[in-house]
Amino acid sequence: MSRSGSGAHRVRRRLVGALLAVVVVASAVYFPATLLAPPPTAAASVTSPAPPSSSPVDPTFPTYGATGVEALGFDDSLTTSGDTRPRSIASISKIVTALVVLDKRPLRGGSGPTITFTAADHALYDTYLAKNGEVAPMATGARLSERQTLQVALIKSANNYAGALSAWAFGSNDQFVAATRTWLRENHLSNTTLVEPTGLDPRNRSTAADLVRLGTLALQNPDVKAIVATERVSIPGVGVVTNSNRLLGVDGVEGIKTGTLDEAGACLLFASRETIAGREVTIVGVMLGGKDHDSLDTDVRRLLASVRAGFRTVTPVKKGDVVGTYSTKWGATARAEADATVSRLVYGAPAISTEVSTERLRSGTAGERVGTLDVAIAGEKVAVPLRLDRALTAPTAWWRITNPQLG
Numbered sequence: 294m295s296r297s298g299s300g301a302h303r304v305r306r307r308l309v310g311a312l313l314a315v316v317v318v319a320s321a322v323y324f325p326a327t328l329l330a331p332p333p334t335a336a337a338s339v340t341s342p343a344p345p346s347s348s349p350v351d352p353t354f355p356t357y358g359a360t361g362v363e364a365l366g367f368d369d370s371l372t373t374s375g376d377t378r379p380r381s382i383a384s385i386s387k388i389v390t391a392l393v394v395l396d397k398r399p400l401r402g403g404s405g406p407t408i409t410f411t412a413a414d415h416a417l418y419d420t421y422l423a424k425n426g427e428v429a430p431m432a433t434g435a436r437l438s439e440r441q442t443l444q445v446a447l448i449k450s451a452n453n454y455a456g457a458l459s460a461w462a463f464g465s466n467d468q469f470v471a472a473t474r475t476w477l478r479e480n481h482l483s484n485t486t487l488v489e490p491t492g493l494d495p496r497n498r499s500t501a502a503d504l505v506r507l508g509t510l511a512l513q514n515p516d517v518k519a520i521v522a523t524e525r526v527s528i529p530g531v532g533v534v535t536n537s538n539r540l541l542g543v544d545g546v547e548g549i550k551t552g553t554l555d556e557a558g559a560c561l562l563f564a565s566r567e568t569i570a571g572r573e574v575t576i577v578g579v580m581l582g583g584k585d586h587d588s589l590d591t592d593v594r595r596l597l598a599s600v601r602a603g604f605r606t607v608t609p610v611k612k613g614d615v616v617g618t619y620s621t622k623w624g625a626t627a628r629a630e631a632d633a634t635v636s637r638l639v640y641g642a643p644a645i646s647t648e649v650s651t652e653r654l655r656s657g658t659a660g661e662r663v664g665t666l667d668v669a670i671a672g673e674k675v676a677v678p679l680r681l682d683r684a685l686t687a688p689t690a691w692w693r694i695t696n697p698q699l700g
Contacts, residue, residue: 332688334653337617337629337664341649342610347642350603355592358558358582361501362600363509365575367640368671371505379484379498380581383552384427384450385562386492388511388521389485391443393469393476394462398439400516405439408461417453426452426493427537435530440516447520449534450551452491459490466490480510495556504579508549508562512575521548538563540590544597549577551586559583561590565597569604572638576600608636609645609668616666616679617651622696623688627657632678635668643671651679656687 354360354374363371398405415433422428429451437445439458446454463469466489473487485499485507499507511517524542525535538561540546545567552560558581565576576597583589610616610631617629629651639645651664664679688696 332655333622334655335619335621336653337619337651339617339649339651341647342614344645345607345609350641353595353599359501360580361505362578362596363505364640365509365577370640373501379500381495381554381557382492382497382499383554383557383560384492385550385552385560386487386497387446387455388507388550389473389487390455390459390490391447391517392510392514393473394458395514396476397462400440407436407438408442410435410457414457417456421452424493428453429531432530441528444520444526445528445531445534448523448536450537452493455491482506492552495554501579504562505577508564508577511549512564521550540593544594559586559589561593563593570606570638603641604638606636607639609647610635610666610677616649619654619685623692625686627685628682629663629679630682631666632680635675635677637670639671645670654685657681657685659684
């Protein structure tokens with residue numbers, strides 16, 4: 294072989310060697326870089342659950358006087374109709390009297406101290422009877438517990454017992470009125486005024502909205518709540534007293550107080566407790582200005598039926614609902630599913646909204662939490678975890694090598 298041929302061969306070998314070296318070096322850099330580089334993240338394609346349809350409640354209100362009703366524990370359920378100005382409230386006043394007295398002399402589930410009725414207390418019988426007010430026997434020197442006195446005042450609506458109770462607790466009507474004014478202010482009953490404890494004075498006035506709140510306060514006092522729900526009770530020296538509320542026990546009604554006065558008409562502050570869709574619901578309401586108690590009671594029952602019809606169960610999300618889908622560049626897919634069911638009893642058309650937040654993923658295991666579905670129902674907020682329904686697999690080595698630009 295000639296020297297020139299031998300030299301060319303050496304050059305070619307050197308070039309091949311150099312190229313191989315370059316390939317080896319490049320491979321040493323390229324493959325680790327592509328295999329170790331993090332793959333691109335995938336964002337979930339989100340589909341927020343549509344809020345359930347709803348419609349507002351249209352309570353069946355009477356055309357007279359003033360009416361208010363509220364489903365306790367259900368935001369924005371208070372609805373009123375009719376006169377918005379303070380009206381005479383008759384014997385509903387006695388609920389205020391009871392709560393003001395109990396604020397000073399609480400029973401705490403017991404009978405309370407003994408009250409000895411004076412000659413002045415006995416004289417109240419004739420005073421209120423002359424005003425055509427409800428009264429009950431009260432002998433001078435007779436002794437009853439505070440609870441028994443409250444029972445006669447609230448169950449029978451005996452005016453002389455309400456008057457004697459306030460005199461016992463406060464000493465005079467002026468002091469009672471002053472204490473009542475303070476109590477009303479502290480309990481945000483700014484449209485309510487009492488000038489005496491019985492309700493025989495038409496200047497005892499309030500609004501439907503205030504009275505619904507008053508009814509709620511009455512139910513929050515366990516002693517008042519128990520007394521107004523009592524159908525009848527035997528009181529020493531008085532006899533058997535029967536509740537003046539003829540709706541007691543009808544349609545779940547468990548109180549609260551009747552009222553009758555020429556200036557006020559027939560009145561009823563009421564509460565009804567029923568189980569709706571497995572949940573105990575209390576409805577508090579008031580009607581003022583009825584023609585008589587028979588027609589008023591009919592209107593109260595009609596109103597309660599319309600309110601009960603306004604409840605329904607909504608389920609904005611069920612466990613397993615697909616809220617998001619992950620699709621990666623290398624073809625892996627998985628779904629983000631709700632991990633819980635949210636179901637609530639609602640009244641009317643409350644605001645219902647959902648908001649989804651998800652993480653960006655490169656991979657994930659089945660059941661891994663990848664986000665949250667926030668559900669808001671009438672002010673209540675519930676956070677529902679979102680989890681993968683299957684594994685979101687990582688890219689293969691071959692995909693990484695052949696798709697370096699996506700690494």
